[in-house]
Amino acid sequence: MREVAIVAYAQSPQVRQEKVLNEVEILMPVIEEALAEAAMTMDDIDFVCSGSCDYIAGGAFSFVSAVDALGATPSKMESHVEMDAAWALYESWLKIQTGEISSALIYGFGKSSVGELPDVMSQQCDPYYLAPLWPDSISLAGIQASALLATGRYTERDFADVVVESRRKAKTNPNAQLSGDVSADHLIEAPYIASPLRRHDCCPITDGASVLIITDKSALPKAKTKPVYIRGIDHRMEAHQLGIRTLSESKSSTLALANAKDQAGIEQFDLAELYAPFSPQTLILKDALALNDKVDINPSGGPLAGHIMMSAGLDRFGMSFRALQSSTVKTALAHATSGPCLQHNMIAILEAG
Amino acid sequence: MDIDLDPIEQLDAPIYHRYHATSSRAITPFLHAMKRGELLGHLSTATGKVLFPPLGACPESGQATHMPVILSDSGTVLGFTTVHLPIPGSKLVPPFTVANILLDGADQACGHLISECEINAVAIGMRVTAVWRAKEIWNNSLENIEYFRPIAEPLVDIDELQKQCLIKANHRKKSAQGDQDA
Numbered sequence: 406m407r408e409v410a411i412v413a414y415a416q417s418p419q420v421r422q423e424k425v426l427n428e429v430e431i432l433m434p435v436i437e438e439a440l441a442e443a444a445m446t447m448d449d450i451d452f453v454c455s456g457s458c459d460y461i462a463g464g465a466f467s468f469v470s471a472v473d474a475l476g477a478t479p480s481k482m483e484s485h486v487e488m489d490a491a492w493a494l495y496e497s498w499l500k501i502q503t504g505e506i507s508s509a510l511i512y513g514f515g516k517s518s519v520g521e522l523p524d525v526m527s528q529q530c531d532p533y534y535l536a537p538l539w540p541d542s543i544s545l546a547g548i549q550a551s552a553l554l555a556t557g558r559y560t561e562r563d564f565a566d567v568v569v570e571s572r573r574k575a576k577t578n579p580n581a582q583l584s585g586d587v588s589a590d591h592l593i594e595a596p597y598i599a600s601p602l603r604r605h606d607c608c609p610i611t612d613g614a615s616v617l618i619i620t621d622k623s624a625l626p627k628a629k630t631k632p633v634y635i636r637g638i639d640h641r642m643e644a645h646q647l648g649i650r651t652l653s654e655s656k657s658s659t660l661a662l663a664n665a666k667d668q669a670g671i672e673q674f675d676l677a678e679l680y681a682p683f684s685p686q687t688l689i690l691k692d693a694l695a696l697n698d699k700v701d702i703n704p705s706g707g708p709l710a711g712h713i714m715m716s717a718g719l720d721r722f723g724m725s726f727r728a729l730q731s732s733t734v735k736t737a738l739a740h741a742t743s744g745p746c747l748q749h750n751m752i753a754i755l756e757a758g
Numbered sequence: 759m760d761i762d763l764d765p766i767e768q769l770d771a772p773i774y775h776r777y778h779a780t781s782s783r784a785i786t787p788f789l790h791a792m793k794r795g796e797l798l799g800h801l802s803t804a805t806g807k808v809l810f811p812p813l814g815a816c817p818e819s820g821q822a823t824h825m826p827v828i829l830s831d832s833g834t835v836l837g838f839t840t841v842h843l844p845i846p847g848s849k850l851v852p853p854f855t856v857a858n859i860l861l862d863g864a865d866q867a868c869g870h871l872i873s874e875c876e877i878n879a880v881a882i883g884m885r886v887t888a889v890w891r892a893k894e895i896w897n898n899s900l901e902n903i904e905y906f907r908p909i910a911e912p913l914v915d916i917d918e919l920q921k922q923c924l925i926k927a928n929h930r931k932k933s934a935q936g937d938q939d940a
Contacts, residue, residue: 426782427814430784433821434822460775463779464779470815475820476818476820478818519779520776520777520778521775532771533769536771
């Protein structure tokens with residue numbers, strides 16, 4: 406296996422509503438910032454891969470206009486996934502493994518404020534049995550949360566505790582949308598929006614973009630930044646029909662972690678960045694990944710502090726990269742999800758170089 | 759298996775989503791200018807090229823573009839096609855001719871209709887000028903121009919035209935970068 410390193414990461418502020426800039430305008434300075442961090446130019450990038458979804462902002466071909474932000478004339482080798490940009494990273498990682506390229510710039514962007522995200526997300530469901538019911542993402546997460554409560558493993562107060570931790574940790578993340586000191590006693594008084602979920606249990610609508618650059622070890626840029634190696638990476642998908650799955654568990658995460666550990670030969674992590682857009686999912690993942698209390702979960706605040714739809718998974722890699730750079734800890738677990746109720750999960754094991 | 763059931767060949771599943779989009783930093787001034795009857799492009803300081811319509815990003819350099827340039831409403835046909843098939847949902851009645859038009863002073867062609875001439879008379883290199891709708895109905899839209907009509911000028915050699923454009927763009931690039939250095 407080729408050794409692949411994350412060498413740069415940049416993210417726009419995660420704002421509730423960007424009223425002026427379109428996606429390309431949000432993206433351009435973020436690409437510049439990531440290239441500057443790696444001391445690279447677009448000429449040093451072999452491959453560009455993005456994750457976005459035109460349904461989010463309702464603009465056809467918004468991912469094509471985003472290519473303008475790359476200086477893609479003359480043309481670059483380019484690809485796009487209609488998935489979170491973490492899967493664009495996976496495609497890029499695979500392409501490096503084939504030996505076809507040695508560097509890739511990955512980006513994801515979304516302007517969720519323009520549309521009605523929970524309803525837009527219902528369009529990813531089965532077109533015959535589910536989509537005609539317009540099952541919005543919050544309601545589906547509510548069903549999952551109540552399945553978790555029914556196991557007796559956690560209570561609504563545990564959900565609130567996840568939010569308290571997220572807001573507290575997000576205080577050190579300048580791009581966070583939600584941060585500060587809140588008390589679980591106070592949170593639990595809030596009304597339900599889709600029981601047992603309260604507003605604070607749901608990730609905030611966020612506009613923004615993120616960019617991450619990876620290279621083969623042989624092509625590390627000259628920048629002084631400490632590279633972070635992707636030692637193991639795997640993703641597994643569960644059934645589309647929610648009725649087939651045990652929603653209170655995440656078997657695909659467990660399996661992906663086992664495979665990633667095999668590749669990495671690393672068993673313990675100092676920190677984990679989990680893409681859990683709803684607070685109970687943090688607890689489901691914590692169990693599925695057997696994360697003990699020594700693991701610092703979502704030091705960035707995680708998706709509950711800011712959630713760029715289509716890029717929030719890539720941000721887990723980026724935030725792990727940042728955390729490993731700025732501290733003495735060595736290993737991180739980055740998780741990304743796609744589909745309703747943690748249907749599809751990716752696990753990567755990262756190690757500071 | 760119920761193989762004698764009639765197959766269902768059509769299922770209506772209309773999807774409606776509401777969006778509250780706003781125009782971007784680059785497009786907003788362009789749309790305001792259209793309402794004033796002005797054609798606003800952007801100068802890319804990285805390449806010296808004038809981009810019309812402005813998208814806010816220079817596709818060659820990836821740099822943001824800000825510098826406004828007001829363009830002439832006359833230009834040269836770089837390419838065209840005559841459409842003979844009706845387009846679903848379109849107000850246009852075939853046959854009609856659409857052309858890639860390079861406005862004078864621009865380095866990027868934009869698409870629009872050609873009219874007031876025989877279809878067979880449209881040619882690459884033809885000089886054209888905008889026919890504006892009545893000022894009272896001007897809106898934030900390129901539709902303020904109804905179409906372009908030919909003007910009585912000789913055909914232009916478009917290879918030569920593009921060569922000249924590149925020379926001018928290089929001059930603009932040098933002076934723009936000189937300004938930055940100063």
